[in-house]
Amino acid sequence: MDRDVLISEVGPRDGLQSIARIMPLAAKIHWIRALAGAGVAEIEIGSFVHPKLLPQMADTGDVAAEATRLPGVSILALVPNLKGAERAFAARVPRVSVPVSVSESHSRKNTNMTPVEAIGQVRAIDRHRRSLGRPRLPGLEVGLSTAFGCTIEGAIDEDQVIRLAEMAAEAGADSVGLSDTTGMGNPAQAKRLFTRLRGALGEKAGGAHFHNTRGQGLANVWAALEAGVRTFDSSQAGLGGCPYAPGATGNIVTEDLVFLLEAAGFRTGIDIGKLIAARAILAEALPGEPLYGHVPEAGLPKGFLPAARMADRGRPSVSAP
Numbered sequence: 001m002d003r004d005v006l007i008s009e010v011g012p013r014d015g016l017q018s019i020a021r022i023m024p025l026a027a028k029i030h031w032i033r034a035l036a037g038a039g040v041a042e043i044e045i046g047s048f049v050h051p052k053l054l055p056q057m058a059d060t061g062d063v064a065a066e067a068t069r070l071p072g073v074s075i076l077a078l079v080p081n082l083k084g085a086e087r088a089f090a091a092r093v094p095r096v097s098v099p100v101s102v103s104e105s106h107s108r109k110n111t112n113m114t115p116v117e118a119i120g121q122v123r124a125i126d127r128h129r130r131s132l133g134r135p136r137l138p139g140l141e142v143g144l145s146t147a148f149g150c151t152i153e154g155a156i157d158e159d160q161v162i163r164l165a166e167m168a169a170e171a172g173a174d175s176v177g178l179s180d181t182t183g184m185g186n187p188a189q190a191k192r193l194f195t196r197l198r199g200a201l202g203e204k205a206g207g208a209h210f211h212n213t214r215g216q217g218l219a220n221v222w223a224a225l226e227a228g229v230r231t232f233d234s235s236q237a238g239l240g241g242c243p244y245a246p247g248a249t250g251n252i253v254t255e256d257l258v259f260l261l262e263a264a265g266f267r268t269g270i271d272i273g274k275l276i277a278a279r280a281i282l283a284e285a286l287p288g289e290p291l292y293g294h295v296p297e298a299g300l301p302k303g304f305l306p307a308a309r310m311a312d313r314g315r316p317s318v319s320a321p
């Protein structure tokens with residue numbers, strides 16, 4: 001499948017860990033299958049953290065056993081440290097994502113480590129994955145959380161973001177992405193930071209992870225596209241929300257992101273009709289949970305053509321610098 005942009009669905013991890021109730025294992029698997037069936041090419045299926053901290057994620061190993069068997073979809077899981085990575089690789093998860101917070105306060109509060117100590121975990125995970133002797137080296141990516149601002153510290157020094165990105169790449173990460181964990185970013189900042197990241201890391205510059213806490217998510221996507229970013233995290237129905245901002249989604253909404261990209265001429269490989277249909281699984285498994293998304297509410301506009309069917313119109317309309 002020819003694809004211009006890779007959408008990485010993080011709902012089963014970021015979405016489900018942000019709501020208090022626990023989605024049953026069978027429903028998680030049903031949902032992940034439906035996402036894969038809609039053409040979603042990458043899914044973050046959960047996280048390997050202590051079940052006391054996040055009981056919603058306690059069954060990630062069982063989810064992995066099913067999800068890794070799905071054809072045509074790349075699976076990854078979030079791990080906060082070496083211990084999590086050992087569990088993930090033992091469960092045959094082919095790729096892990098390690099969050100490293102740029103904000104010292106956020107890092108200590110969430111992981112009891114400084115950012116530099118978290119980079120040490122990345123180095124340890126890299127060593128561990130190489131020691132496994134697998135025919136295919138498991139993947140290791142890093143997401144720099146609070147890269148656009150921190151609820152405790154406020155503004156984050158952009159030089160420090162780039163310094164940590166370089167350290168993470170040097171510690172062995174295959175790629176390093178930037179996360180607007182707190183939904184504080186704006187498009188000018190997104191374009192600036194991703195341009196710098198790509199300049200500093202080249203091939204190892206990773207994707208964008210935006211939250212829509214203040215409604216800037218899709219504007220930030222467009223700005224990152226202009227900086228050359230071609231991988232975006234999002235969550236079906238914007239699951240998770242924001243406890244401090246009623247009406248605000250959690251991650252940017254996958255359905256709206258697919259619409260933005262396809263309408264603008266970027267092929268995602270996702271069938272938006274099938275994607276929207278998969279919301280029914282969430283509605284049934286999590287009754288009463290708010291499901292966000294403008295496109296599912298309004299419907300596709302008359303005459304809508306996905307990017308793959310508009311080749312003669314000249315796409316894509318934003319090219320990498």
Ligand code: ZN
Nearest residue numbers: 014181209211
């Ligand atoms: Zn997030």
